[in-house]
Amino acid sequence: MIMKHHLAMLMRVSLLQTWRRLASIREQSQLFLTVIMLFIVGYLALSFWLFYRGLHFISAFPGLGTLLTERLLYLLFAFLFVLLLFSNIVISHTNFFRNRETTFLLTLPVSRLTIFRWKLLESTLLASWAFLFLIAPLLAAYGLTNHLPWHFYIATVLLIALFIILPAIFGSFLSVSLARFMDRRSFQITFVVLAVCGLYAANRWFRPEAISDEMLETRVLAVLDRLLLKTRFAQFPILPSYWLSASVLNWAEGAISASIFFAAILLSHVLFFGYLATTQMGGLFFDAASRVQSRGSVFGGWGWFKAFQKRKQKFAFDTGFVEIMFSLVPGLSSDRRALLTKDVRIFWRDTTQWGQSLVLFGLLGAYIINLRHFSQQLTNPFWVNLVAYLNLGACSLNLATLTTRFVFPQFSLEGKRIWIVGLAPLGLRRIILAKYVLTCTASLILTLLLMLVSCRMLKMESGQTAYFACAISVMTMALNGLATGLGVLYPNFREENPSKIVSGFGGTFCLILSFVYILGSIIFLAFGAPWSNATAVPWVQAASGWFGFAVLSFATGWAPMKLGLRKAKAMEI
Amino acid sequence: MIEIENLVKNFGDVLAVNGVNLSVPKGEFFAILGPNAAGKTTTIKIVVGLMKPTSGTVRVAGFDVQTHPLEARRRLAYVPDFPFLYDKLTPWEFLRFTGQLFRMTESHIQTAGRELVSRFNLESYLSKPIEALSHGTRQRVAIVSALLHNPEVFVLDEPMVGLDPHHARIVKDILRERANEGMTVFVSTHQLSVAEEMADRIGIMHQGKLVAVGTREQLHRQSGVSGALEKVFLSLTAEEQILSRNSPI
Structure with missing residues (x-):
């Protein structure tokens, strides 16, 4: 009861601050407000028009239009999930561990779980709103291209609102885990290694295949099938983006029961992981917050690292690499x-x-x-x-x-x-x-x-x-x-x-x-x-x-x- | 009120707090001094529950800050050297917010809040956004918000930073009054004059250890130096430095 009360208070204060920030923008400049509004409307209109034309173009392919459009939607939500996950990891890390409000709240009689819930909510909104803004015109264009009824838009909005919770929860969990077990240096090394592996894997997967002119002329369907095979990963049934895409597409086709089935799968996962996050993560979050504040190097206990640090100390008075590089630039004064x-x-x-x-x-x-x-x-x-x-x-x-x-x-x-x-x-x-x-x-x-x-x-x-x-x-x-x-x-x-x-x-x-x-x-x-x-x-x-x-x-x-x-x-x- | 037992904190291979034992009873004004990187802020962060110790325990008002954090924090107030305040709120809104977090009744917030606001001369700032206030005024708002729920233990890190002499005097007076009424005050400062003037007991930390604890007279005796606290401080921290250099590794 008290936890809910504290959460409500934090939300109230945040809303008040946001409202005053918006009000102060209005006071600053009418011109600025007009420019921003024009830009928002202009972006929505332009991107809608582009998507609308694009979808029309694709759907006009005889016999393949629907297939291509559907695959595009699967891919869109799959990549959206990855981007949301990445965005949530970055924003959660900043919000949990580099935020002065978090430090302030940790000294007050507010439970760690409430602080975690509040920061999770804040991170979800911060990490997701821009993506929703970006994909809204595409979904509107899809609806209009296929002449879908009004309830398609409401169902899609509800499904996406449900969908963004999963990357937010996974992102917060990953961010807490990274903070618990990694310092800056080990994170940088891991990030570079993973990026290289990811690039290599993507390069292997999307490697071009030689197709003869004859095949292009006579076996269009076979060629297309081979091309689409590369994108089939987006239809992997345990991907959350698959449940969302399947639900949206089924709704669009009028198969409401199938749509509700996939929505229920999505909902059950949101509820399960949401329950875990909002009831069990308080302690882990505090543990990570404490470690972030009190961290030496993760490698600190290792002999080779200690020897490396000692060797580094010998060069403490020497000029660093960056400075040496800049000293090579002719005509650059010392200041x-x-x-x-x-x-x-x-x-x-x-x-x-x-x-x-x-x-x-x-x-x-x-x-x-x-x-x-x-x-x-x-x-x-x-x-x-x-x-x-x-x-x-x-x-x-x-x-x-x-x-x-x-x-x-x-x-x-x-x-x-x-x-x-x-x-x-x-x-x-x-x-x-x-x-x-x-x-x-x-x-x-x-x-x-x-x-x-x-x-x-x-x-x-x-x-x-x-x-x-x-x-x-x-x-x-x-x-x-x-x-x-x-x-x-x-x-x-x-x-x-x-x-x-x-x-x-x-x-x-x-x-x-x-x-x-x-x-x-x-x-x-x-x-x-x-x-x-x-x-x-x-x-x-x-x-x-x-x-x-x-x-x-x-x-x-x-x-x-x-x-x-x-x-x-x-x-x- | 504050009981620290065998407190150790490692930052990787760096020993930031090294086996600190300390007991600060109810109603005592305790000042902790030490050179930079002595481990004062780390000790404070563990006392207020921001950080987990590597080993050892800290109890505030009888509650272990790790196992019973909420009970401990209900009885505690903390003002860091650069306190966090919600910039878009007014000071009065912020005071009400913190009072409500401590589950104070509306009438209690009103009476205690008005009294403290008047004492710290904050009336003319009450309806301005906090972002428009000077550093000293923000510091006063932070101190008032911490005192509002009348904590049993009050921890302050460099409380006089940014305060003019007039308001520094008000803070000193109110801390002394509250200590006389039974509030335990734990202050970390580099201003030796504050410790000398206000503290019942002074602790000196150096290289993670509590090298000396006692009243001014006890510290003078321990160091064998007479005169200002500055001389005692320099003597004790220098002694410790020589000892640690000569000790076998």
Whole structure:
């Protein structure tokens, strides 16, 4: 009874805080609110339209449309489950063990189980809402394409609400277990080993198969069957995503009893694991929280590690690897080198910071490298160009999430320590510029490399390759300028968690402007590209496209930087 | 009120707390001193139940903080050096929230809350969001919220950080009053003047061990040094350092 009372109190306080946060956004700027609303509506409308057209296209395949659509849905929910699980592990870890509210609550007469329940609830909502927002247009498009009745949408919403609980519970359990048994170093090693194994397994599984032209002409069904075999893992009957997909699809087909059967399987698992988590995890959670606070190295008891630590102590006064690397950069003054070294070290030592970007760019890299297998199909220059532009878009969108997530909070993360760098003889202006150069260089290495590999895989000519390389370079500089500038214009020195800094006014604004910029850039570039049509593009059109892209990039990157630098000059530390 | 027996805490291969034994009776103002990384904060975290000990037991008001955490925490209040407060709440909302967590009645929250708010001069801040308050004012809000349920044991980590002399005096006075009324106060501080002025007994921790415990006079006798507490502190911690260097491994 008391536990429920405490949980209700915590929920009430959280709702009150959320409400006041929303109210303060409204007070801040009407323009901002309008831009966000327009963006949300625009995203929903655009993605709905794209999904609707896509599903129409697929369903038009004679005899295969339904099969392909169904398989797509199975795959969607299977990957959604994996993404939700990953997201829940990361967010639960932060919420359970790096959260000041948790520490505060642990000293109050609130039971450990109540604290765990509360944090689980909070993590579930934080980890899941964005995914639901992303897939909502697809499900709406699926419903409309198949002319499904109104109750399909209600049933789907209920089923998905049920579904997101399972990855949340598994994620919280994994996060508690990881915290109990692993420190940062052992986690990093395990993560890298698992990522390599996963990539190897995926590479083996999705390895292209040689199919003769004759088979493609005469044995379409057999070829399709072999292709679909690779995706059959999504229909493995003990996967929660299978129960959800089966339930949704059966409901769509009017087989309500079958749908209820799969929903009941899902419900029974949610109830079983939910019961375990909400009644048994309190002690394990506290044990993990205590270990996180009191952890030496997991390897601490091992002789080789002790010897390694002793050897390391001998080099304590020596210059570190990162600093040596920066000292090789010509013309870099010692104060700038110190600042850059600090930023790189802090970034590297926070696994949650770079783990997500590794996944994002890893996926994009895997896709681009696999483009070579489609080069036979991409004989038409139109498709080659289209894919190249899509790659440019995907690469810059990935970069936009990266700049918003990591570059935008850089200035705010100086937080209470802003006086250390703020009062240094280097001056805030040069500090901001140094941060900009560092993030720009680091992201250029990633984006340029991906773009060059993409062009190579598409067997593009050197002129076209240079064109796309220039485009992504300019976009990288502009997006970094935007994120750095807005980060200074809208700092949050109170918050130490970068993901919370990003979720504020400035971070959201940065993400929206980045997306708008990418959309505008792709339109300008496609408009001005000499290869976009079969016929030659008049030079006026090409020049105006490039000019538009240059002006847009300059305005996006330069204006926020200029305003940010001006604000930094007048900033009182 | 606080009983610590053979407390040991390892961080991997580092011994942070090394066999601490201590008993702080009801109504005593106990100050714990020590250089950085002496093990003070770790000891406090174990006392308030944030961390499990490697071995040993801690009892607060007769309850083992590991086996009966809720009973112990109902009788305890803790204010860390940088306390957590809900930024979007007002101080009064926060006080009510903590009072309700301790299952105080509404009338009790009203009477005790109003008295403490007035004592700490917080009236003009009551309707402002906590995020708009200065560090010192936030510290005052945290102390008031901890005192609201009239704990039997009050643990504070560097309580004077950020407080102006006027409010530091108020905190000292109220802690002394409460100790006289029977509340056990356990304070960790680097400000030797606070310990010297306020504490009934002082403990000095160094390298995870409680190297000395006693009244000011007892500590003077133990160290063989007369004068300010600073000299006693430096003498005792230096002695211990020499001893630990010379001891066989």
